[in-house]
Amino acid sequence: MALTIIQTPNDVNLAQSPIVFAISESNSEAYTSSSFQYLADLYYWTGSLTDSGSSDYTLTKYPNSSRTGIFDVSRIINSELSDIVQAVSSSVRYLAIDSYVQYLSGSTFVTGSHTKSGNYKAIDGYSVFQEPINQRIENKTPYWPIMTQGPSSQSYQSGTGGRMSIWRGPDGSGVTPSALIYSSSEAGEDNNFVIPASFLPNDTDQQIMTFPISPSEPDWPMATDLNNFEIFAISGSTNYDGSNRISDRMHFDYVCDTKYDNIRIKWKNRFGAFDYYNFNLVSKQSMSTKRQRYQPQIGSWNGRTLSYEKFENATQNYIVDSDQTISVNSNYVDESYNDIFKELMVSDEVYWVQSYNTPPAPRDPGESLMPLAVQSSTFNLKTTKVDKLIQYSFDFIRGQGFKLII
Secondary structure (H helix, E strand, O other), X not given: OOEEEEEOOOOEEEXXXXXXXXXXXXXXXXXXXXXXXXXXXXXXXXXXOOOXXXXXXXXXXXXXXXXXXXXXXXXXXXXHOOOOHHHOOOXXXXXXXEEEEEEEEOOEEEEOOOEEOOOEEEEOOOOOOOOOOOOOHHHOOXXXXXXXXXXXXXEEEOOOOOXXXXXXXXXXXXXXXXXXXXXXXXXXXXXXXXXXXXXXXXXXXXXXXXXXXXXXXOOOOOOOOOOEEEEEEEOOOOOOOOOOEOOOOEEEXXXXXXXXXXXXXXXXOOOOOEEEEEEOOOOEEEEEEEEEEXXXXXXXXOOOOOEOOOOOOOOEEEEEEEEEEEEEEOOOEOOOHHHHHXXXXXXXXXXEEEEEEOOOOOOOOEEEEEEEEEOOOOOOOOOHHHHOOEOOEEEEEEOOOOOOOO
């Protein structure tokens, strides 16, 4: 027999989309048997790419018309990555399959020899329909290894924290980031800052690291009163001029305090990391209640005579709960925001950053978060050509009711 794995996943895969192995058997005695089946023992684990996990699943496929067995393991792997990203520091799973065939030859049940795949990585995220199934992850966004779709021009406000993520480990491209460069036109070239590779976790179980995108973060590497700055990833020696840049630049402008309250929203993007946006125009909050009623028996029926009190209620609410919603409006943006706002619409993890504790706060610095769910059901993409000025509105429902009911 000659069993060959003819299609494999990428080095790094997005687990909400197909992770495919295709297997082919060349022995005609085997694949012409009506009982012929392809089998794949699926292994997945955490720790190191070179480790090996235990086989918790055996998958079975009959050959298709091309005599191939095609296995998509994404749903199993994604179920292992379904924890809330906000609460999980490492979101990488390693996987491999051990494939073989089984069939009846006369009255003898035959199990073929095993063929082991290589080891691959998966993170929580998804591809979009226009992308090939096995498109390499570094080709999905010009900002990779920074785990975002952009856009290139963003903003921050005083007192608002924020952290984005970078893929620190190998991705199969042969290029690994050695540092992040922070640059500002105000400070001049001499005041460019770098996060050296030693700051980035080298542990194989932590190939995703976060980095600050706001001066409010305690590990911010620049001056705190900048009106603008840029961030980009490099590989190799530390050059501030971007000559060995491996990601597009992201530019951040400082926004002064606005007339209306700033509603800072963060959400899990298509790479399983967080993006942010400051909705600092008019926002409105509302509450809607849900009630069920019954009619209790009024009066005192245990005495010698019937009596009742004038304050007794003949119509009583016995279940009262509420939904709290918030409507927000963006400032004027360019078309590059369309992609990340589409990701916001389909995100399964959204938060309202209600406050940020900066040192020397009485407790550790960090975000105070209110979980949200997107309530808007329609997102009409706008363009400068058609709409001139582009502005968006979103409706969210709080993930927690007004009452604490567990």
